[in-house]
Amino acid sequence: MNKYNPQEIEIKWQKIWEESGMYKSEENPDKPKFYCLDMFPYPSGSGLHVGHWRGYVLSDVVARYQLLNGKNILHPMGWDAFGLPAENAAIKNQSHPSIYTKEAINNIRRQIKQIGTMIDWSREINTSDPSYYKWTQWIFLQLYKNGLAYRKKAPVNWCPSCQTVLANEQVVSGECERCGSQVINKDLTQWFFKITDFADDLLEDLDGLDWPERTKALQRNWIGKSEGVIFREKVKDLNISFEVYDSVPQTFIAQTFAVIAPDHPLLKKLVEGTEHEKPVMDFVEKINKKKLQNKFDVDKDLEGIFTGRYVDNPFGTGDLPIWVASYVLSDYGTGIVNCSAHDERDFNFAKKYDIPLNTAMLPKDSIRAEKVEKLEIYYGRDPEGILQLPEELKGMKWIAAKEKSIDYIEKKELGYRSTQYKIRDWLISRQRYWGAPIPIVYCDKCGEMPVLEDQLPIELPDDVEFKPHGKSPLKESKKFLYTKCPSCGGQATRETDTMDTFVCSSWYYLRYADPTNANSFADKDKVNYWLPVDFYFGGIEHAVLHLLYARFISKALTKLGIIDYDDKGEPFKRLFNIGMIYLHGAKMSKSKGNVVSPDELIEKYGTDALRGYEMFIGPADLDSEWQVQGISGVYRFLEKVWNIYNSELIDSADVDPLVEKTIKTVTLEIESVHPNTAISHLMELFNHLSKNNNLSKQNAERIAILLSPFFPHLSEELWQILGKDKSVFAETWPAFNEEILSEEKIKLPIQINGKVRDIIEINSDMSEEEILNLAKSTEKIKSAISESRVIKTVYIPLKIVNIVIE
């Protein structure tokens, strides 16, 4: 008999697939489409490890399954090729980022091709290619012309090692997402995208998406919507008024002081020319310095100073002293806060500086209530707390009183309802070389001017030293820097910052619909045919980065009428977050030296075995530990499959209930993305078939198709062994025979007091009485109940019998 030789089979079929062009996608209005997308890889020089593989295998299983179910598939691949690591690697190797990137792509493309996916390589894209970033720049211009891209001076995150600014989303616990350096704050003029305009849509529309809850929760958390009121207040003895945001307006009546952020623009006016000016400004300088260096610790550095000013009796309960407080943020709400005893920081601050406090809410427990009234303990945010003031709200539970409080405040004309968000506009400028240049020109006469669309792309020059030194490398290129003003034709200079790579990846899923279009970013009809993405696969790490940006760009382009495939502009209907693969308890990474490369495993076991093990290792959405020996179990399974198909198949119309059952469960398991149990059920089936030696020719065909999404090469070969001359992927997914399943004998457990004591075999057409009589008549059950009185008998049809005895 032939031995299973996966390497030979796999190379053979990969060649046949490529030559036949069978995975090329074309629009076909008569067929339902299925857009199956992987988050495209960043082409790193270290190549793929088995953790990267997992997602590509899973998406391929789903795509092939959908293909067999009659869908027109779009399953593309490309390269997120701009970005810092390519530049850093190029500096280290004294190479050029474009050369480094090209080499890395060639290697990773080779690796991905080894997986044997049904990717349509004719649609490959590369974000660092001028034919691609031309349209990244074009999208920038559309946003710019519609007020969604703007430049402003603002305190921004600066990574001293990467020598560039970063978006908030790219700072992880105060550190650079890429290199891990401590990020500092700087005041710089930078380009932003107005993602905050879409904050509410980005939040609301999450509800309609078939995404993992945890990913939605991360986005909700990041957007950080808060509802409350804004109070209008006047400064005593000065002609200055300001507003104060309060998300807990229930206890507003107890507010006894106000705090202002150290970097608030109004602060100087409050103290100007008074005895407080010097100490206040000294304090401000001290705090701001700490904050700029990111050395500020909220709890340790709870500090403040009195400004000498008061809010003029805002609630009729007296004037509120205004303090500068270290913990107040100038860029959230209005940067000024009213304080009461019912906020922990306010409480601690007041205690520290002996500022009088009031209470407006008490706990139910009277002993605690007394302590709260005496201001001995902090008390707030207790859902059971009872409001004491004002009279009109007295007795209400705190949590339920929010709406009533807002109504009350609006009626009394103290303030108005307001919504605030934590999300900030997306900072997209980068002072680095390897990115898409921002298509803006500065003219002495005309000012900031967008580049004319017919001049795109603005290509990256190659006459620069791209090593980072704090200024944009593009400034050095004379041929890049100097240009003519698009409006007056006079001397002008170009913007020398490049765009965040996340801009490039925020629209690539649109480009796949029409990847070679030179006249537009993508043909509208093609976009409307393929989009939205039906199933998107990628890691959780992009929950508030790529996924948020991509949703924003799609929504913005929809609002501008540039695309209209979905009225909400949601690009990804269904999302699946692949779990990571760990080795020795740690995430695989080259720096930790715990990387398992697919290359040697393919050499030893073949691609299909590795595909199978990647799917079998554990639930696809959870992290899993790589077991060095694990793959051998899948390899043995494939050998078993191979041996059965290469032995004499029986020519019989006999049915096999397990075949029907396996088709049913595997179908459900692919639909619900449980590839690990799907594989285990296939293993079970083949254990059964090899033991009973009863695989019929008819079933062999259906089972070959059933195996094919997971093991495409082997299945093609089995298909050929069965005498077929077409591809197995030209077939239809097998149906199962429910009738055969229902005719099967059922094993019914008999419990006594909830513990299984025996198992009987029944037919599904037996009556309840027959079954119960049978259950009580077995030796084991008879002896178990003989001494006792039966209180009750529970029968769940075809599931279980439970006899309750004394």
Added chain:
RNA sequence: GCCGGGGUGGUGGAACGGUAGACACGAAGGACUUAAAAUCCUUUGAGGUUAACCCCUCAUGCGGGUUCGAUUCCCGCUCCCGGCACCA
């Protein structure tokens, strides 16, 4: 602190509220072999009981509850992982 996700054999893990540990790895024993590898067969949660088969008890992080029946649902803890964290 807040928001997610998790805790089941030696290991990865399985189980619409219904036989806990499927499937696989590893281990042990046996067959084949001069031998090893490969392959095949058997055993494999802990404890008790038995000459043996049987059988029994305990066991899904901890403590309660609901239920004829709970890994699954509810309440209260605890530990681990991830995210956010001065957001008023």
